[in-house]
Amino acid sequence: MNKYLLSMQIIQSIREKTDTAVLYYSAGGKDSIALLDMLAGMFNKVICYYMYLIPNLDHVQPYIKWAETKYNNVEIRQIKHFQRDYYDACGFFREPNISIKPRKIGEIEQAVREETGISYAFSGMKGVDGYMKRMRLKKFAKSSYITDKGMVYPLALWTNKEVLQYIRLRGLIQPFVYDPGAISQGFTIDLKTMLMMRNKYPHDFKRILEEFPYSEKLIFDYEYKHRK
Template identity: 35%
Template structure:
């Protein structure tokens, strides 16, 4: 992780506190918090939720708080949730006046709330063509000085991040299925099945916010030929 550390050290030469967008359960977030923590006086981890208070996610945040006691955590609505609320997606309480926000909007909200300028994200060039084009235009392919945003994992692949987590003996990332590591799609069947099997109370919380998700899961369990009930 030499290049990531060089990037972080360069940011640390400009400021002693940063915002870290942190998914709690994802490999990039787990690795980035470990990489950033020694270099800053203050790291504010921002978790963007679709449904707040899910126990299986809170367990990861509790682990992080214990390992990195000086890190701070704040939860904010995911920018995708603003679109869901405006449209009443999956039966959630509709608010036609809801302002649709982007990740940049969320970043500015957090900056205003914390007074911290620099923000760090887990984007990698291997994530998509758009991200590769974007990141290659930055200093070190990692630092956007004008916007005060940094992407220390830009040059790395998923296997590199997973190897770092294993080497440092950090908590393994959570995958619901098919590689999905975040519950931003509340209708995602692997996410719903995970909650149903291991955290039924979390499934109840999801359905309480998005009632139509219950029918999506019911239809899958009862009518989808790919589903096989455990004996």
């Protein structure tokens, strides 16, 4: 069985249990784009949860609008990423706030289940995205990549090249690339992202500095080094 058919078989097994899908949608990530397309054609409704580090960034909005415009059965809900809790509590490029109790990913998943009433949720996680993800997915191979907590990983065996090929063949929106040399993409607070935002998305760059004021030192150190 090829990977696409296996993925659709996994999705169909959940469709037989519910007519509504929940998807953790990264808004710009290739895996989310491809998986949303698969889900939207099979379920009556798809509820996407986009977890943000900083809300309402300009470069993310096209992917939010695209999903809602492309599919008339898709709803986007936005929640704060659990990683932001750790950043704020520990003082990641900002003053620490020790009063914050960081949420765990399992707590967020449980809250989503309670909010939607849906026991299952989809994620575009793939084994090629890193060693830890590969080991996690390997544990669920015998259960069709469905965990006992209801997380579903239909793209577990796909490669990045295969996902991009699916996106091209289906004429979907192109993924956002933060770092051309990275295996996995995603918004984070690092030098490459900061430089890109400063050059192409100045409003987003301003938002980063507002939320993480000490991150400007990344730019300062970079420019100081290259002045020598």
